[in-house]
Amino acid sequence: QWQQLGLLYPIAINLGGPELLDDSFFAELMSYSADHPWLTRYLQLEITETNIAVQQPLLHKRLRALDQYGFSISIDDFGTGYSSMAYLKWLPASILKVDRSFVQNVPDSPPDCRVLKAIITLAKSLDLDVIVEGVETIEQARLCCQYGADMFQGYLFSKPLSPDDFANFVKNHHPGLFQASCNI
DSSP: OTTTTTOOOOEEEEEOHHHHHOHHHHHHHHHHHHHOTTHHHHEEEEEEHHHHOSOOHHHHHHHHHHHHHTOEEEEEEETSSSSHHHHHHHOOOSEEEEOGGGTTTTTTOHHHHHHHHHHHHHHHHTTOEEEEEOOOSHHHHHHHHHHTOOEEESTTTOOOOOHHHHHHHHHHSOGGGGSOOOOO
16 A cells, blocks of 8 residues: 555564464465565565574575565564574674664663674674664764664654554655664
């Protein structure tokens, strides 16, 4: 419906390991994207670390297939799971979403600032785009920009919205609001 209204913005959905290991779900996702080729451009698949913690060869194979099919895969809530660094080596992700717990005390806590900067630097060295979750102040956004983050999400921009409220929000705001910009 949003595509028909000209609202061409990426939508992220959280997927757990159980969904990706479910043969019928995986087949339906692949079939639906074959019938709607634009889908891979606008649908971002978020995998949380806790859902990839179990080493499953089939899960790895399916994530690689989704990546090769053109889906954007992101690691969600980075830093809150197990063996975070190890998964960065093999997961075919293009985006790393930094968990809000790493930004909530920034810029007032120097240790938190150093950890946030290190995570962003690590992700950028692996050619990953970085989205910082939980950005609530302009100071946090500016610091994330200074550290090299690409995008943000959080209450600084909007509270979570229903699909209808989101469509109205987009229609009533400048489209540039949704572009990653460090000119804040």
